[in-house]
Every structure is written in C-alpha cells, then in structure tokens.
Amino acid sequence: MNKKVLINLFLSTLYLSAFTFGGGYVIVTLMKNKFVDECHWIEEDEMLDLVAIAQSAPGAIAVNGAIVVGYKLAGIIGVLVATVATVIPPFIIISIISVFYTLFRENRFIAYILDGMQAGVGAVIASVSIQMGFDIVKANRISSIIMATVFVLSLYFKINIIYIILLCIFIGVIKTLVQAGKKAV
Amino acid sequence: MIYLKLFISFLKIGAFSFGGGYAAMPLIESEVVSTHHWLSAAEFGDLITISQMTPGPIAINSATFVGIRIAGVFGAVAATLGCILPALILVTVIAWLYMKYRKLSMLQSILAVLRPAVVAMIAISGVKILMQAFGLNEMTIESIRLHMVVIFIVCMVLLIKYNKNPIFVMAFAGVMNLVYNILKF
Numbered sequence: 001m002n003k004k005v006l007i008n009l010f011l012s013t014l015y016l017s018a019f020t021f022g023g024g025y026v027i028v029t030l031m032k033n034k035f036v037d038e039c040h041w042i043e044e045d046e047m048l049d050l051v052a053i054a055q056s057a058p059g060a061i062a063v064n065g066a067i068v069v070g071y072k073l074a075g076i077i078g079v080l081v082a083t084v085a086t087v088i089p090p091f092i093i094i095s096i097i098s099v100f101y102t103l104f105r106e107n108r109f110i111a112y113i114l115d116g117m118q119a120g121v122g123a124v125i126a127s128v129s130i131q132m133g134f135d136i137v138k139a140n141r142i143s144s145i146i147m148a149t150v151f152v153l154s155l156y157f158k159i160n161i162i163y164i165i166l167l168c169i170f171i172g173v174i175k176t177l178v179q180a181g182k183k184a185v
Numbered sequence: 186m187i188y189l190k191l192f193i194s195f196l197k198i199g200a201f202s203f204g205g206g207y208a209a210m211p212l213i214e215s216e217v218v219s220t221h222h223w224l225s226a227a228e229f230g231d232l233i234t235i236s237q238m239t240p241g242p243i244a245i246n247s248a249t250f251v252g253i254r255i256a257g258v259f260g261a262v263a264a265t266l267g268c269i270l271p272a273l274i275l276v277t278v279i280a281w282l283y284m285k286y287r288k289l290s291m292l293q294s295i296l297a298v299l300r301p302a303v304v305a306m307i308a309i310s311g312v313k314i315l316m317q318a319f320g321l322n323e324m325t326i327e328s329i330r331l332h333m334v335v336i337f338i339v340c341m342v343l344l345i346k347y348n349k350n351p352i353f354v355m356a357f358a359g360v361m362n363l364v365y366n367i368l369k370f
Binding site: 015016017018019020021023025026028029030033045048049050051052053054055056057058060061062063064067068069071072076079083087089090091093094095097098101104105109110111112113114115116117118120121122123124125126127128129131132133136143144146147148150151154155161164165166168169171172173175176179 | 188199200201202209231234235238239240241242243244245246249250253254256258261265268269271272273275276277279280281284287290291294295296297299300301302303304305306307309310311312313314315317318319333334336337340341344345349352354355356357358359360361362363365366
C-alpha cells in the first residue's frame, strides 16, 4: 500500500510539475484535481488548509504544495519523494534550454503554443475556483463574505497575501476568544 | 568554493522569498546580478523570459540556470538544493504541527477563516493570468485579444461539461492558438 502511494505520488507530482505553466497556483489546482477529486486521498477542506500552509512559508508555492501533500500522504519520505519529483522537470528543462536559449526564445511556433496555453491555464484555475467557490457559498454566509472580501482586498487594493493571512489568523483567534467568553458567561 | 557560494546564495533566496513567484524576483536579481555578478542584467532578463515560457517556479528555474552557467550540472544541483532547503524544513514542521494540533478549537476557527480566503487567492491567480492572456492589462480596445477569449471558452466547456483532463485542455489551448496564428497569415 505504502509503496504504491509513493510511486503514485512521485509520478503524479512529476507529471503535474512538468505542466505548471503560469505560476504556483496552477500546480495547486492540478493537485486538488488529482488527489482530492480523482484519488480521494485528501478531503477538500484539508487541501485548502494545506494550501494555506504552503502559502504562509517562504519559497515557491509549487514546491511547498508538493511538500505538504507529500507529508500528508506519506510523512517525511513523502516530502522527499514529492519535492524531488517537483524539481526534476524544471531542472531538466532549464538545463537543456540554458544551452540553446537564443534559439528557443526566437522560435515563433513555441511562442504561439505557450501563449495559447495561458488561456487554458486560466480556464483550469477558473473551473476549480468556481467549484470551490460554490462549495463555500453553500456552506455558510460568513465564509462567503470572507471570500468576497479577500478577493476585493487582494485584487483591487493589492494587499500583500502575507497580511491577509495574518488578518485571517487574527480574526480566527478573536472568534475563539469571543466564543470561549460566551461559554464562560 | 563556488558550489558553496551558489548554495548559500540560493539558500537566502529560498528563505526570504515570501509570496512566491514574482515576489522572489528582486531578491534573485540582487543576489545573482548585483552581488555576485553571475549574470548580466540582459541575461537576467532572458532568464525571466525563459521562466515565463517554461513550467516551474522562478526561483528553481533561476537556480538551475545560474548554477549550470557558473559551475555546470553540480553547480545547478547545489543552487537548487539551497533554494528548496528552507521550505523543506519549515513547511514540513508547519505541516507536522497542523496534523498534530488541528483538532484544537483555536486552530479550527483560524482554518475556518483561512479556507475561503485561500479559495479567493486561487481565483485571483486565475483572473491575473486571464487578464494577461486577454490583453486587458493595457486597457485599450485594440489590445483585446478575442481569439484568446474564444480559446478560454472552449477550454471551460471541455473542463466543466465534458470533464476533460486539465493537462490535456491546457495543451489543446496551446495548439488552438498555434493553428489560429498559422491560419491568420
């Protein structure tokens, strides 16, 4: 069982990492697709917690995402397996490109394909966000308000993600203290 | 020793690049161009272009690119290891704490606030990629790229209605744009 999980973890993260065009959230979205919807190894709520952890530490979200998913599925060995698998594709691709990079940069066909993939990446993220957004809206009203507020704060007011995470932690702590206070009375 | 220098330099980048991706860029620039002169400003620009065109986090791509140009494959390995080591330790520790203490009511309510925030952040990353893909960043009518909007809609239908594999959809988007550009001429 454990060996099967490790092999699957290695191959999945290797495959996903080779296609993380457009930044770290793409791999997070693809991981959610794979490990939550397809394999049912992680629950959706838990996946969101893991993404929050990946985000609150320094470093690339893709690598941090692999670390938390690896840890959740197979402990320290899972971390190493998932991290190595995530690093291999960019490592190989950049090594090759660093040799031929002027040729690569000036190839028009490659540029068109990569350009078009942006729309595809956007669609993948949009479809997953819509589905998760609906789950949140169905769950309760306070969560919906938090989601909408963070969306506006970050997109229009360009508030740094670190401050938003700290604010969320602060609100969570206040909420617990208020609830504890009510119980005491 | 050059391997150690590369390792330490990218260890710093890995430890202090909060927020991932573009947040790491100024830090990489200062280490690689200003401090150590491993790359010229023009080469750094090329590195960013290549990073945008290929999968993988920008920090890992930079580590591989710089490492290989300065000290070959082993240089790339040293730089990449330095880059992921801080996250490897820190994220694993946070994940361990999460698994151990997530039943606590304080952590429960913090996570309840964080989850909708994470969904919003994932959605925003999608919005940003799409703004770029659709040419909405320049805010002029001529800059809008309608064919990308069409490709996006096709991708959404494939994803939501037909449940197609996201990686297939991303690659298909690239091919659609290539075909469009070939037919245009």
